[in-house]
Amino acid sequence: MKFHSKRTTAFAALVLSGAMALTGCGGDAEGGGDNGGSEDVSITMLPKNLGNPYFDTSTAGAKAAAEEIGATLEEVGPQEATADAQVQYINTAAQQGVSALIVSANDPTAICDALNQARDAGTKVVTFDSDTEPDCRDLFVNQATAEGIAKVQVDLIAEQIGDSGEIAILSASANATNQNAWIEMMKQDLEANHPDIELVDVVYGDDDDQTSFDKTAALLQSHPNLKGIVSPTTVGIAAAARYLSDSEFKGKVALTGLGTPNQMREYVKNGTVEAFALWNPEDLGYLATYAANALATGEIEGNPGDTFEAGKLGEYTVEDDNSVLLGEPFVFNAENIDDFDF
Numbered sequence: 001m002k003f004h005s006k007r008t009t010a011f012a013a014l015v016l017s018g019a020m021a022l023t024g025c026g027g028d029a030e031g032g033g034d035n036g037g038s039e040d041v042s043i044t045m046l047p048k049n050l051g052n053p054y055f056d057t058s059t060a061g062a063k064a065a066a067e068e069i070g071a072t073l074e075e076v077g078p079q080e081a082t083a084d085a086q087v088q089y090i091n092t093a094a095q096q097g098v099s100a101l102i103v104s105a106n107d108p109t110a111i112c113d114a115l116n117q118a119r120d121a122g123t124k125v126v127t128f129d130s131d132t133e134p135d136c137r138d139l140f141v142n143q144a145t146a147e148g149i150a151k152v153q154v155d156l157i158a159e160q161i162g163d164s165g166e167i168a169i170l171s172a173s174a175n176a177t178n179q180n181a182w183i184e185m186m187k188q189d190l191e192a193n194h195p196d197i198e199l200v201d202v203v204y205g206d207d208d209d210q211t212s213f214d215k216t217a218a219l220l221q222s223h224p225n226l227k228g229i230v231s232p233t234t235v236g237i238a239a240a241a242r243y244l245s246d247s248e249f250k251g252k253v254a255l256t257g258l259g260t261p262n263q264m265r266e267y268v269k270n271g272t273v274e275a276f277a278l279w280n281p282e283d284l285g286y287l288a289t290y291a292a293n294a295l296a297t298g299e300i301e302g303n304p305g306d307t308f309e310a311g312k313l314g315e316y317t318v319e320d321d322n323s324v325l326l327g328e329p330f331v332f333n334a335e336n337i338d339d340f341d342f
């Protein structure tokens with residue numbers, strides 16, 4: 001599997017860097033960025049909301065990275081995925097004077113003032129998963145290109161409905177930077193390459209399980225000819241799958257999008273869902289933490305061309321848009337889902 005082979009490579013890199021440390025090679029006299037040089041780095045991790053297994057997994061990756069680095073990391077966050085609710089946590093992190101804040105933004109602009117105040121106070125800001133406007137952060141750690149994430153979902157739904165018929169999108173919250181970028185690109189892809197698919201509705205479940213469940217029911221009611229649903233959120237797709245699975249629409253209305261294997265396994269096995277996509281959220285949190293540490297220690301400034309080591313994942317280079325790219329989305333189906341546990 002892709003993740004596995006990547007892990008193997010990363011593992012080899014880790015062994016190699018360990019060997020280099022033992023022989024005294026590869027050390028950087030100015031240090032700060034290397035393992036063991038970051039005891040004073042404190043990091044706050046602020047997901048869109050708490051209680052979402054996707055973010056539980058990214059935070060687990062962040063904690064693993066912090067432990068390797070020797071930094072402290074605390075996760076905080078609201079119950080509801082809103083920008084307003086995030087602002088107070090950003091303000092607190094700034095008041096505490098943490099070295100870095102890692103945030104998945106519920107809105108591209110609404111948290112910007114708070115983030116820039118934190119930056120003025122000396123906190124480095126890394127967005128991950130869902131970005132802000134570029135001038136409110138030092139670096140964006142991107143899970144995969146927006147084009148790639150949009151295309152994989154359009155390809156999957158097109159395959160599953162014979163490239164023709166009505167579809168709807170069940171998204172996260174209406175202002176989420178990541179979902180909105182993906183939806184925009186899905187629309188473009190559908191228009192350009194799938195003339196017989198009609199996108200009839202876009203609804204928002206707010207990354208809340210019950211709201212997403214209710215919105216699925218409403219979609220099926222208001223669009224009797226619906227052939228498929230695309231849900232570009234792990235909360236939405238799991239709630240929609242649960243609804244479909246117990247309904248007359250199971251196996252008749254296709255469902256795909258972005259999900260975690262552990263939440264979707266049951267629905268792939270019982271025939272509700274054929275295939276869906278995602279990246280590894282654990283790796284995303286892990287990479288964001290190495291990036292935050294590299295910024296906090298001054299190893300990088302977040303400028304295009306800056307490079308840093310991200311432990312088992314190897315070396316990363318900051319791209320022209322001040323982002324770092326984790327990789328490509330991956331498709332899960334009945335054949336491979338049991339190889340994954342997150």
Ligand code: RAM
Nearest residue numbers: 054172232233234235258
């Ligand atoms: C949800 C969140 C997150 C998104 C994933 C795919 O967990 O909306 O931001 O990246 O789905």
